[in-house]
Amino acid sequence: MSTSSKLISFIKAQMDTAKFKYDITLSSDDNTLQGSAPGLPGGDEKVFPQHINVDQYYSPNYSGTISGTWFNLATPDDYKVEVYLVTDDFYLQDTCDLSSNGRWSTSKAIGSGLKEIRLVQLNADKTTSFVEYPYSHFVNYTARFFSLTDAEYLNAEVPVFDVGNGQYIFYTNKVYPGLKIAKLLQRVRRAGAFEYDVVGLTGAETNIHNGRLPSSFLIPANDPSYDKDGTKALRKYGYMLNSRSWLYDIGLSLLTFTASGDYNLCQEILKRLSVEQNSDGSFDFSYDNYIGALFENYVRTGAVGWVVWGMTHYMLKTNDKAQLVMAEKAGDWLLAQMVTDPTDKRYGLLKGGNGVYDDNYAFTDTKIEWCSTEHQLSSMQGLYGLLKVTGNQKYQRALDKIHRNLIDTLFDSDNQRFYQGVSSDGVDKSWALDCVTWAGMTVINDKIFNVDSTKLLKTAQSIFSVNDALVTESSEQEHFNETYSSTSPIAGFKPYSDRDGGYSGSPKIVWTEGTLGYIALCKKLGNTAEADKYLSGLEDLQNLPNSTGGIIYATETYASLPWEFHTWESVVSSSWLYLALNDVEAVFPQIPFTNDLQENTIEAANSDLGYYHDNLAFLKAIPEFQVSKIATTYTFESPAVDVTWKLEVGTSISVPSSDNIVVYTIKDGKVSNNLDGIKKILTENKVFSFDGLDQILGKIAVKIKNGSIWIDTADGSGFTLHIEREHTEVNKVQVTENFEIAITIKFHKIVVTTPTEVISNYNTEVEPATNFNWVAAGVVVLLVLGIVLVPGIGVLAEGTFSGLGGFLELIATI
Structure with a gap:
């Protein structure tokens, strides 16, 4: 069997790890839980009743008289048969004498409901003692009922009764709040002692019938972390790792099954995910394959990005869009994680998600405010997939924004790598392999920000390479591995480096998933030999x-936080290897970024304007307009008739002493401002304050390497904002591009004139520029509208913009 065939077989087998030997069922009402275990070996060892039997099985649906036989009792008058209906308690319905003909029977009809029949002995003090039930029960099989709230609590352990005709039942009236779970256990003898294996499991809300998920790891049965039950594992319930499926692994499995043509498995996974999706569109970081979502709202942005990419990649290959709504809902959740305050260090990046574990695995339900580089890289795949499937340009704009700010904030040009992330406190400069290799694949199509993926590849080679790793067995709990071993050194890459602070004591192991990320980058760069x-x-x-047939996740186990690397066969590593061999383009596709300086097109301008129109609250009531190469005037009747739009502007703006007040000067991409000039031009208009304007216009200015931004009046009826960009051609001839927007404000009417292009050609040998930055120019139209027309705002001071219908978020795409 080939490498690829063995990998697919392994991943498919992991789809079945949540299946138990017996498919038990569970039903419930307010007071009882009732289970059945069809298929048990009827001839297995049982305890049989010694003194009474019933004529038939009296199910909960039965109503009528109940009867049976008695035997082997020397003094039958000392015994009675009691019949109960079971709800929140045991309610005695009738007491039956043992007749001389060897029979017993109720004297009245017994109503429907769960029934319990007991033989009891009469005591001298007129009390009774339980003797037996009229059904046989298994010796080697028993059932446990649990309720799941903050943890899994055992409520009852009960016998499994053989009630005839191949029916095996168990029940309890110990019902408590939480998820109801039933487990069938089999007693087995190992090493001279009895142990109990879980051979059946079900719950009132289990999701496996909606589709299977691949268990992320194949954990050997002797490993301390192995336990199908969850009651013997190292940690609390929720760490049954052998039946856990991580969302990232699910996304990779979708990519792998798409590449292998196993579309039916993709459809099954997507169906299951549609059941598991949270109401806000997100997905949990991992699931128990049988029970589904657990009690902790642990969500990570990057993992959601991977699964959205897995979904959309399948859709692109098959045109099966049955689950597109699910993917779009998850994409909207991703977009909602973006930081929109331009004064924030994390501006334009996606926050981490929800939930934190401490070193003792105690969970805190809190929003994750830091922005991880890996999350940006992973999420960009999902947003790109949605862009390709839907054509909706909001995903392109988000990609452009994340792309620019990822590089502006997190690219370490000195060391040719990306920092690990950023919080409101600053950048996390720790060294992580995926922030080199995954980042290298993400920006491989980058033609403007001078990020060279070949240099990132060299960084990975020099900082993270490991050439002499061995897989060795160990009984030490922290490094436990008694299953796999190798005799020859293995070369690859470690996950972290202690260099320059950050991590300390990071493991020197070959991380197979990370090594395959390096391999994928090599292939994308055409370095197949490497x-x-x-x-x-x-x-x-x-x-x-x-x-x-699977690939182990790491060459040595480091079980504890912060590492959590294990020598277990892994779906994620096996998927990466399959894709590296068969479809490397399925991971980190080449994303076209449209907001680079070269992208000064009419299409880009209109796309950007459309985005603002859709998202700025006060523009939604105004018809859309389109930018064209010919200057055009648009007139919009304001729909508002109240004071919200009644702004005293226009002639109230005083004519400044100078007709050319420079607001910003840009030199080599660095911006210096003249806020006094801004205040001067509006000195007579007390309703505006521009303390925060530098934070807004600065986002425009960074697009201009050299030039200026300046303001003059518009014949007393408004003002004109100018962006002047300067650049030098190869032959040192300077060409100046002037972009002007003239806005005239009138009561209940807005007149907007689109930008015109003025080119001063100082040398006829230089071809006139045919394109200029329509995107930036279009933004200024809306920027000025944003300054003067936001309804209900009297003073726009620094920090005020956070409430302007997403205004700052929009400016971020400039």
Whole structure:
């Protein structure tokens, strides 16, 4: 069997790890839980009733008299049969004498409901003692009922009764709040002692019938973390890792099954995800494959990005868009994580999600405010997929914004890598492999910000490479591995480096997932020889003793936080290897970024204006307009008739002493401002304050390497904002591009004149520029509208813009 065939077989087998030996069922009402376990071996060891039987099984639906036989009692008058209906308590319905003919029967009809029949002995003090039930029960099988709230609590352990005709039942009236779970346990003898294995599991809200998910790891049964029950595992309920599926792994499985043509499995996974999706559009970081979502709202942005990319990649390959609404809802959640305050260090990036675990695995339900580089890279895939499937340009604009701010904020040009992330306190400069290799694939199509992915590849080679790793067995809990071993050194890459602070004591291991990310970057750069150098070693891992065809996640276990690396066969590593061999373009597709300086097109301008129109609250009531190469005047009747739009502007603006007040000067991309000039031009208009204007216009100015932004009046009826950009051609001839927007404000009417292009050609040998930055110019139209027309705002001071219908978020796309 080939490497790829073995990988697919392994991943498919992981789809079945949540299946138990017996498919038990569970039903409930307000007071009872009732289960059945069809298929148990009827001939297995049982305890049989010694003194009474029933004529038939009296199910909860039965109503009528109940009867049976008695035997082997020397003094039958000392015994009675009691019949109960079981609800919140046991309610005695009738007491039956044992007749001399060997029979017993109720004297009246018993109503429907769960029934319990008992043989009891009469005591001298007129009390009774339980003797037996009229059904046989298994010796080696028993059932447990649990309720799940903040943890899993055992409510009852009960026998499994054989009630005839292949029906095996169990029940309890110990019902408590929380998710109701039933488990069937089998007693087995190992090493001279009895142990109990969970061979059936179900719950009132289990989701496995909606579709399977791939368990992320194949954990050996002797590993301390292995336990299908969850009651013996190292940690509390929710860490049954052998039946856990991480969302990132689900996304990779969708990519892998799409590449292998197993579309039916993709459809099954998508159906299951549609059930698991949270109401806000997000998905949990991981799921129990049988029960589904658990009690902790642990969500990570990057993982959501991966699963959205897996969904949309499948849609692009098959044109099956049955679950597009689910993907779009998740995409909207991703967009909602963007930081929109331009004064924030995290501006334009996506926040992390929700939920934190401490070193003792205690959970805190809190929003994650930091922005991880890995999350940006992963989420950009999902947004790109939605762009390709839907054509909705809001995803392109988000990609452009994340792209620019990722590089502006997190690119370490000195060391040719990306920082690990940023919080409101500053940049996290820790060294992580995926912030080099994954980032290298994301920006491989970058033609403007001078990020060279070949240099990132060299950074990975010099900082993260490991050439002498061995897979060795260990019984130490922190490094436990008694299953896999190798005799030859393995070359690859470690996940972290202690260089320049950040991490300390990071493990020197070959991280197979990360090594495959390096291989993928090599392939995308055309360096197949370098990729093949490591591929062959990873393929050899399939042949380790005891391997089932998957690839182990790491060459050595580091079980505790913050590492959590294990020597287990892994779906994520196996998927990466399959894709590296068969469809490397399925990971980190080349995203076209449209807001680079070269993209000065009419289409880009109109796309940007459309975005503002859709998102600025006060523009939604105004018809859309289109930018064209010919200057055009648009007149919009304001729909407002109240004081909200009654702004005293126009002639109230005084004519400044100078007709050319420079607001900003830009030199080599650095901006200096003249806020006094802004205040001067509006000195007679007390309703506006521009303390925060530098934070807004600065986002425009950074697009201009050299030039200025200045203001003059418009014949007393308004003012004109000018952007003047200067650049030098190859032959040192300077060409100045002037973009002007003239806005005349009148009561209940807005007249907007689109930008015109003025080119001063100082040398006829230089071809006149045919394109200029319509995007930036179009933004200024809306910028000025934003300054003067926001309804209900009297003073626009610094910080005020956060409430202007998403205004700052929009300016970020400039």
